[in-house]
Amino acid sequence: MSSTPPLLSVQSLDIAFGSHRVVKDLSFDLHAGQTLAIVGESGSGKSMTSLATMGLVHYLNATIAKGRILYRRTSDSAPLELTALSDKEMRRIRGKEISMIFQEPMTSLNPVYTVGDQITEVLRLHGDYSRATAREEALRLLRLVRLADAESLLKRYPHQLSGGMRQRVMIAMALACKPKVLVADEPTTALDVTIQAQILAIIKDLQKELGMAVIFITHDMGVVAEVADHVVVMRNGEKVEEADVATLFAAPQKPYTQALLAAVPTLGSMQGEALPRAEPLIIFDGEKVVTQGEATLQDTVQVQQTPVVSVRNLVTRFDIHKGFFGGVSHRVHAVENVSFDIQPGETLALVGESGSGKSTIGRTIQQLQKSTSGDIVFSGKPVAEMSRAEKMTLRQQVQYIFQDPFASLDPRKTVGFSIAEPIRTHRLMGDERRIKQRVGELLERVGLSPEHGERYPHEFSGGQRQRICIARALASKPKLIIADEALSALDVSIQAQIIHLMMQLQREEGLAYLFISHDMAVVEKMSHRVAVLHLGQIVEMGPRQRVFDAPQHAYTKKLLSAVPVADPHHRREHLLLEGDIPSPIRRVGDEPTVYPLDEITAGHFVSRNGASLRS
């Protein structure tokens, strides 16, 4: 590959916002047909790099302060210096020879134009198409990205499509002019794993077919291992390390890469283990890798005691599509006949795709959402029979941690105030001095210092804010913490630290967790039991080891198979779930069939509907 000159060559590139450099002295080459992954955590400069190759950084008011990007149209032609082209010249390359797909499929398409308009627009801009031939070509492109019913799709608007479908339309648009380079900036991050697997497969196939080179920007080491030939690791705007994918995963040279790889939860890492294990923390302290703590088995479940919470035949539905006179035409069947127990000290994970009802279950337990029927029993008492005071105690004993640590703290209150709020609300302490002392203790408990209580949320990083949210949850001495995708917005190194903290708190305080997540690898690491949800019903539930090592239900198998594994020698054939995630919205009167669960071994339940899922 190195005998031919590179297709794209980034040389000593500096990108700056004013005097603040976000990319520093970055160089790498991209060869024809190659997939180059640029990995890094937030703030590493990877997205700015991708925009620079498109000549788009000036739209974000950033400038290319130094360096150049060279692009060769053919291997024997002289290189074109993209960074020196006028905007008009660059527009002829942008979208035609180098094109890009973006992270957020939900906002990538213009809401007021049809899919057809948006695809034919690129075709007619760069190619020699009439209205009719452009339409034909758009149809072909939609079929290329495996979208069924392309004819009617042309006339539809983005809001009528799911995230996965929109991302395919985006890919069709990016590939419209058969580009030589495709820049994909976190193209699957916002999607469910099953849809991610579909999209990755499409990009891979089309890359082969069109002979494109791909720059794949991602933070997900699993995806890197799956798709990349060559990897550039970035941190704080600088290149840390560069190697071919096998070498990088087998023998990372730089301490940062080693720490990064160590922090990545890998599916299958707990094979053969009955209990979750808190791993020692491997941290990059700026110069070298430091290991903190030691591996500890998470033997915390108190089987003999009354469950913290028992959910029995829970049904939660929402009415939608109200008619003119308030009549209900459709309902969301979010949760259908779900039952489970959580013991003190136990972590039960709820997993499933978007719309599977996992968050609704969490919200219903916390009484943030009314159930339609069924019982929720706390420490032996059904919620329905509780007095106001008992319900208040319940709110104290069950705490919630949300996904977005930025949105879940009041920006105008000090974090100390936010942490003290549950203590005041539930009148756990009256004396202001003792409250302040308790807040300090809680902050230390989550690895911050008491002085942090005086500061405001914007002064903290995402990981620190999630620690603050955990401190707030701990403030009312809960028995159960519901963590709803609480780790999803965090970088892997931070994620590893929060997992470590949550497991430590479980050992020391005997907390039970209801851990709601779409990330199977994290679930494998920290849960005792797992419930797999599909369209509001549990399709499989059992000890983590049973569900992960010997999944019984077809859906569980497919879900597990879609997860990319952070090991390039382990590239597997995915059992692809075709089509879209099914919708839990049904017409009134069209009741879903509720399938019974069979106990196949002790505590391992499998639904009888094995065959009825999309295949």
Add this chain to the structure above:
Amino acid sequence: MAKFLFYRLLQALFVLVAVTLIVSFAIRLTGDPAVMLAQGAGSITEADLERIREALGLNQPFLVQYLNFLKGLFTGDLGRSFMGGTPVGDLIGRALPATLALAFASMFVSIALSIPLGVKAAVSRGRWPDQVIRVVSLVGLSFPNFWLAIMLVLLLSITFNLLPPSGMEGWQSFIMPAATMGIILTATNVRLVRTTMLETLRSQYIMVARAKGLSDSVVLYKHALRNCSIPLITYFGLQFGGLLGGIVVIERVFNWPGLGTLAFDAVAARDYPVLQGVITVLSLLIISINLLVDIAYGFVDPRVRKS
């Protein structure tokens, strides 16, 4: 859609009844029209006044007078003017086109100025074109409209004798009143266009459009502007209502033969039927503009269309 229209029609009816009721009641607080009519007719006795009142139907209880007005309204008869007995329908029929023409001309001036200026300000945010546009629009905001109107007349009609100072004769006479109203509206609209545009330009689909290789003008005027138009249409619709109110003053200054002048004279003369007629027609106008705005949403935003 049919359901929606039916619902809006009911709403319109309610608004119309409420507005006319308030106006009819309020105008009767201004004094007795019989006294006005009798002025200059020498010595008037209380019996003479009573006869005038009887002739005009003013001796009946308020509610009866109002119901008579409503009955007339639904049969298309707005009554006759107390001054000279011309049918109110005829008076309004003559004045309405003049007012509408002026209102649309003003809106046109404002939109034609504020969209390109607002877009320009948004695109060059923080740099000199943005600063200049913002300062000028602030100055524009601070002018009272009648003052601007008088200044224009002094300058263009009296000093340079370029344009007719008043009346409605030919297209030249539109320039000054439409410019006065238009410029004042533009001052606020530029800021609105700028803000919505800035918001839209931050959307990812704008970056996607740029990544396609589209030129700046296509990105701005095709991809961004249509997305801006939803808040803009709402605002322009509301503004049109305000505009009809503001036009009364401008019509006076330019002696424009429209509804504003008609209403002004009717108030001065306590001419109840004319005033009630004008207000009714104005409220109908505002209601229909709002309805048009709602329908227009569907055209620009497919997300609204279905529900």
